[in-house]
Amino acid sequence: MDQKLSLTINGTTIEASPGQTILEVARENDIHIPTLCYYKGTTNVGACRVCVVEVENARSLVASCCMPVSQGMVVMTDTERVLTARKLVVELLWSSGDHNCLQCEKNGNCELQDLVYELGIEKPSFEIAPPSYAVEDTNSMIQRDLNKCILCGRCVRVCNEIQVHEVLDFSMRGSHAKVGPAFDEDYIESTCVFCGSCVDACPVGALTFKQARFKGRPWEIEKVRTTCPYCGVGCQMDLNISDGKVIKVTTNRDYGTPNQGMLCSKGRFGMNFIDSPDRLKTPLIRKNGELKEASWEEAYDYIAKKLTAIKKKSGGDSIAGLSSARCTNEENYLFQKFMRAVIGTNNVDHCARL
Amino acid sequence: MTNSIEEIEFTDAILAIGTNTTENHPVIGSCVKRAIRQRGAKLIVIDPRKIGLVDYADIWLRPTPGTNVAVLNGLINVIIDEGLYAKEYVAERTEGFEAMKKAVAKYTPGHVEKITGIPADNLRTAARIYAEAKSASILYAMGITQHSHGTDNVKSCANLAMLCGNVGIEGGGVNPLRGQNNVQGACDMGALPNVFPAYQQVANDDARARFEKAWDVSLPAKPGLTIMEIMDAAHKGDIKGLYIMGENPMISDPDLTHVEASLKNLEILVVQDIFLNETGQLADVVLPSACFAEKDGTFSNTERRVQRIRKAVEAPGEAKADWQIISELATKMGYAMQYASAEEVMNEINTVAPSYAGITYGRIEEGGLQWPCPNVEHPGTKYLHRDKFSRGLGLFTAIEYRPSEEVPDKEYPFFLTTGRVLYHFHTATMTRRSEGLVERCPESLAEINPKDAEKLKIKNGDFVTVTSRRGSLKVKASVVETPPEGTIFMNFHFSEAAVNLLTNPALDPVGKIPEYKVCAVKVEAA
Numbered sequence: 001m002d003q004k005l006s007l008t009i010n011g012t013t014i015e016a017s018p019g020q021t022i023l024e025v026a027r028e029n030d031i032h033i034p035t036l037c038y039y040k041g042t043t044n045v046g047a048c049r050v051c052v053v054e055v056e057n058a059r060s061l062v063a064s065c066c067m068p069v070s071q072g073m074v075v076m077t078d079t080e081r082v083l084t085a086r087k088l089v090v091e092l093l094w095s096s097g098d099h100n101c102l103q104c105e106k107n108g109n110c111e112l113q114d115l116v117y118e119l120g121i122e123k124p125s126f127e128i129a130p131p132s133y134a135v136e137d138t139n140s141m142i143q144r145d146l147n148k149c150i151l152c153g154r155c156v157r158v159c160n161e162i163q164v165h166e167v168l169d170f171s172m173r174g175s176h177a178k179v180g181p182a183f184d185e186d187y188i189e190s191t192c193v194f195c196g197s198c199v200d201a202c203p204v205g206a207l208t209f210k211q212a213r214f215k216g217r218p219w220e221i222e223k224v225r226t227t228c229p230y231c232g233v234g235c236q237m238d239l240n241i242s243d244g245k246v247i248k249v250t251t252n253r254d255y256g257t258p259n260q261g262m263l264c265s266k267g268r269f270g271m272n273f274i275d276s277p278d279r280l281k282t283p284l285i286r287k288n289g290e291l292k293e294a295s296w297e298e299a300y301d302y303i304a305k306k307l308t309a310i311k312k313k314s315g316g317d318s319i320a321g322l323s324s325a326r327c328t329n330e331e332n333y334l335f336q337k338f339m340r341a342v343i344g345t346n347n348v349d350h351c352a353r354l
Numbered sequence: 355m356t357n358s359i360e361e362i363e364f365t366d367a368i369l370a371i372g373t374n375t376t377e378n379h380p381v382i383g384s385c386v387k388r389a390i391r392q393r394g395a396k397l398i399v400i401d402p403r404k405i406g407l408v409d410y411a412d413i414w415l416r417p418t419p420g421t422n423v424a425v426l427n428g429l430i431n432v433i434i435d436e437g438l439y440a441k442e443y444v445a446e447r448t449e450g451f452e453a454m455k456k457a458v459a460k461y462t463p464g465h466v467e468k469i470t471g472i473p474a475d476n477l478r479t480a481a482r483i484y485a486e487a488k489s490a491s492i493l494y495a496m497g498i499t500q501h502s503h504g505t506d507n508v509k510s511c512a513n514l515a516m517l518c519g520n521v522g523i524e525g526g527g528v529n530p531l532r533g534q535n536n537v538q539g540a541c542d543m544g545a546l547p548n549v550f551p552a553y554q555q556v557a558n559d560d561a562r563a564r565f566e567k568a569w570d571v572s573l574p575a576k577p578g579l580t581i582m583e584i585m586d587a588a589h590k591g592d593i594k595g596l597y598i599m600g601e602n603p604m605i606s607d608p609d610l611t612h613v614e615a616s617l618k619n620l621e622i623l624v625v626q627d628i629f630l631n632e633t634g635q636l637a638d639v640v641l642p643s644a645c646f647a648e649k650d651g652t653f654s655n656t657e658r659r660v661q662r663i664r665k666a667v668e669a670p671g672e673a674k675a676d677w678q679i680i681s682e683l684a685t686k687m688g689y690a691m692q693y694a695s696a697e698e699v700m701n702e703i704n705t706v707a708p709s710y711a712g713i714t715y716g717r718i719e720e721g722g723l724q725w726p727c728p729n730v731e732h733p734g735t736k737y738l739h740r741d742k743f744s745r746g747l748g749l750f751t752a753i754e755y756r757p758s759e760e761v762p763d764k765e766y767p768f769f770l771t772t773g774r775v776l777y778h779f780h781t782a783t784m785t786r787r788s789e790g791l792v793e794r795c796p797e798s799l800a801e802i803n804p805k806d807a808e809k810l811k812i813k814n815g816d817f818v819t820v821t822s823r824r825g826s827l828k829v830k831a832s833v834v835e836t837p838p839e840g841t842i843f844m845n846f847h848f849s850e851a852a853v854n855l856l857t858n859p860a861l862d863p864v865g866k867i868p869e870y871k872v873c874a875v876k877v878e879a880a
Contacts, residue, residue, distance in 0.1 A: 082846060136462050139793060141793075161388075224664050226646070227662065231652075232655055233656060239667075246647055258659060262381045265380075265791060266776075270779070270784060273645070276629075279645075280671075281670050285640075291637070298878050300686045304683065320578070321596070322599065324599050328539070330651050331677045336546075347578035349547050351601050352543045353867040
């Protein structure tokens with residue numbers, strides 16, 4: 001067993017394990033400390049300084065995401081000094097970018113917007129920098145607007161430490177610093193594999209799902225947890241539904257195994273087929289060589305008659321069925337039951353071998 | 355998989371053979387890369403192609419296509435010869451070791467080098483990495499199974515894993531990575547010609563009696579035909595009616611010319627699908643299905659985890675869930691199937707499939723459960739064969755290397771090997787309707803090594819004609835280092851360059867899986 005230690009946060013005595021950070025301990029105990037750059041499961045970088053807290057006898061405010069707890073530590077998360085510093089940080093972030101919420105996809109789901117509101121900032125004390133980057137418009141999946149980037153580095157860490165695609169990093173310095181693929185390439189020209197995890201990780205509107213743009217506000221979206229229909233990993237994901245349509249796919253790292261919030265390009269961007277105009281909408285029966293629309297009754301009658309006749313004349317073993325590795329367990333169960341119990345044959349297989 | 359996905363990240367060594375994981379199971383690819391980058395695990399890659407994982411490997415063995423058995427026997431030979439195997443484990447938990455040892459005796463690194471082209475020292479290094487790891491996981495996929503000796507390949511993987519005591523431990527295992535969302539579940543549910551749900555043999559009188567009682571009907575005892583045998587029987591006229599749900603054999607099966615003739619020979623072909631695919635175009639009746647986002651149900655993933663899918667949107671037009679269609683058709687044919695929901699079907703599965711008995715919708719609402727899960731208190735099974743193999747003792751098999759059925763010769767001098775690419779899935783009816791994926795991969799490309807391209811006077815992007823004994827097609831060449839000299843690689847996603855016009859329908863005698871990974875072709879500038 002790890003030895004426990006105790007500290008106080010905002011006057012309450014709390015037990016913690018050595019090695020935990022102040023932020024982790026606070027969150028475990030439902031004490032609110034806002035963050036921007038912190039991203040669970042990745043390196044704590046202390047880049048944004050939004051999570052600063054006051055620690056008794058410390059020389060300055062400390063970044064709670066990076067500071068390990070110690071025995072007897074006295075932490076205050078909401079003193080005047082802390083709030084002033086936090087406000088300053090948020091004002092600087094606001095003024096350094098084009099944070100215009102009117103047409104921003106993240107409006108209502110933006111962590112910077114939430115902080116401005118939480119801290120009650122009317123407007124930044126600094127002049128707002130004019131947009132200086134062109135919005136990246138060269139692919140249909142991810143929209144990249146560096147004017148909204150707050151350089152928190154969450155996308156860099158999710159790309160390198162979680163998905164390990166090793167595409168994104170920081171480049172340039174100071175006020176020219178930016179995030180992106182090597183050689184300043186657009187995503188589409190780079191080694192990016194479009195897993196979309198950087199978009200999930202982005203706290204602001206710098207990275208957004210382009211196809212979902214103008215399709216639904218965050219508060220109008222219903223998220224339905226499901227399992228990805230592509231490979232056998234069985235990634236858990238949320239279909240984002242607006243106006244009866246799947247507009248994008250997001251993940252939830254709290255769902256845990258098997259994918260821990262990861263996805264690939266197929267699960268993320270392979271859902272347009274759902275409302276493709278090519279979807280079959282009615283049964284079809286071949287008449288005079290051509291497939292013609294028919295009712296379910298006609299289709300069932302046609303099949304039942306034909307299969308029954310074949311079974312009667314040549315036996316159940318002259319009929320076969322191919323079930324599907326794409327369908328559910330329940331459907332595969334019923335399909336083999338149908339072939340065995342209704343047709344009377346074991347001629348049932350599926351594409352496992354293909 | 356004998357083990358679980360989450361274990362991959364925490365194991366000491368990973369041996370990836372015949373699996374292009376970063377493209378076919380990208381999230382597992384990320385787990386492998388995290389194990390390497392963040393936890394210092396060792397990685398051995400065995401693949402003729404320079405796949406993505408090669409960049410992360412401690413050692414890459416590049417065998418001639420179709421020589422996996424020789425490679426695996428060679429690894430086993432080195433491990434036994436150097437005394438690196440788990441002697442206690444082998445003595446206590448397995449049988450058949452001596453016969454296996456005798457069979458691998460001639461697969462010395464030198465002999466294996468002659469068959470596979472792998473330098474003897476590299477084979478030794480890889481063997482030591484695998485054997486010396488405290489726990490090591492073997493990952494494999496269709497590069498192991500899609501051969502006329504696929505079963506031998508799988509058994510050789512099992513031999514290697516048992517030899518080093520890696521079966522029945524956390525982080526170990528023989529782990530096939532399944533390529534389709536519910537291929538595991540389709541097998542578990544008995545969508546196979548020889549077994550009922552949960553792998554109960556149809557030829558076993560007791561098993562059959564149980565299902566006869568549960569379903570209140572008498573059942574046939576004779577195992578049925580496999581997919582390839584069904585096509586052959588249709589060709590001969592022995593199969594007269596075929597009902598296909600959610601498959602597209604007109605793209606996915608080998609030797610498509612033969613498949614088309616077989617399907618056209620039927621008295622009735624019923625196709626139930628979400629799109630009018632290439633197979634549906636030959637059908638007599640087409641039934642429109644709801645897709646995964648439009649219905650409730652469960653999929654079983656590659657690690658045996660049964661997880662929910664949930665209805666999120668309405669199906670288009672009159673399309674219905676497959677389970678509803680089957681139930682209505684059965685009822686029409688005089689056998690009542692009346693289920694109000696997919697959950698009611700699962701309730702029935704719980705009663706007939708012992709390994710699924712404890713997997714109820716209530717229990718998997720927040721997260722899946724891994725079978726075997728024999729009752730509603732059972733937590734599910736993270737890894738198999740703990741303490742004891744399912745059959746008692748782990749069985750070693752003595753296996754000899756057999757060459758592939760068709761290897762290059764003077765007339766057809768290239769190996770052709772096939773697979774998927776990252777941005778598409780199988781016959782691509784879904785992915786080719788997704789804008790972004792098409793943007794990334796708009797067309798089929800045949801990968802050819804620069805040295806071969808130079809000899810054939812082909813430049814990147816030129817069209818080539820690829821011809822096998824079964825067919826011929828035109829495709830754009832991608833001149834890359836990925837395939838070795840003498841091998842071309844094609845994907846099977848695009849009907850415009852349907853690689854299965856070329857592939858060899860030679861089957862593994864046990865698994866009846868076609869030899870998609872190896873056939874002989876000639877390549878000419880088009």
